[in-house]
Amino acid sequence: MGANSAHFGTDIKPSDEMVILTEEIISQMHTHASSTYPEECCGLLLGNFENQSKTKRVIEARRMGNVFPKEERYHRYTIDPKEFLVAEEDAESRGLEVVGIYHSHPNAPARPSKFDTDFAWPTLSYVIMEVANSKLVETRSWLLKEDRSEFAPEALITGGNKVVE
Numbered sequence: 272m273g274a275n276s277a278h279f280g281t282d283i284k285p286s287d288e289m290v291i292l293t294e295e296i297i298s299q300m301h302t303h304a305s306s307t308y309p310e311e312c313c314g315l316l317l318g319n320f321e322n323q324s325k326t327k328r329v330i331e332a333r334r335m336g337n338v339f340p341k342e343e344r345y346h347r348y349t350i351d352p353k354e355f356l357v358a359e360e361d362a363e364s365r366g367l368e369v370v371g372i373y374h375s376h377p378n379a380p381a382r383p384s385k386f387d388t389d390f391a392w393p394t395l396s397y398v399i400m401e402v403a404n405s406k407l408v409e410t411r412s413w414l415l416k417e418d419r420s421e422f423a424p425e426a427l428i429t430g431g432n433k434v435v436e
């Protein structure tokens with residue numbers, strides 16, 4: 272693993288909130304983030320909620336267009352609403368749901384911005400990738416607190432990481 276790998280929690284318990292992704296999906300998101308650099312990329316995480324929605328199991332990452340005005344895309348994103356609807360309907364037809372949203376932070380930490388917090392939805396996982404010089408620095412997942420005041424970090428799990436009792 273190393274500096275380009277995803278951020279993994281340690282001592283994850285089944286009661287904890289977590290998002291489970293495959294290495295392939297992480298790799299697809301990283302490729303997307305590198306390709307749009309120095310603009311933010313964005314996309315949907317499609318999958319299923321498990322364990323009273325505490326666990327999100329991601330089956331697919333779907334790229335979305337960033338329709339924020341171009342001159343601000345280095346630090347802002349808005350998912351194309353038309354693409355969102357099409358993807359959501361397609362997911363539902365396959366028994367999947369939108370369980371999260373991913374986007375990149377070119378030259379900024381993988382932490383939610385004030386803008387991200389103001390426009391976030393509860394329940395969904397927000398996976399943020401820090402990118403510098405088109406290279407991935409860090410990938411982390413976040414959940415909006417119930418009072419919507421701020422995000423809390425969420426465990427990001429891939430195949431190689433075990434959930435411990």
Ligand SMILES: [Zn+2]
Nearest residue numbers: 376383384387
């Ligand atoms: Zn952001």
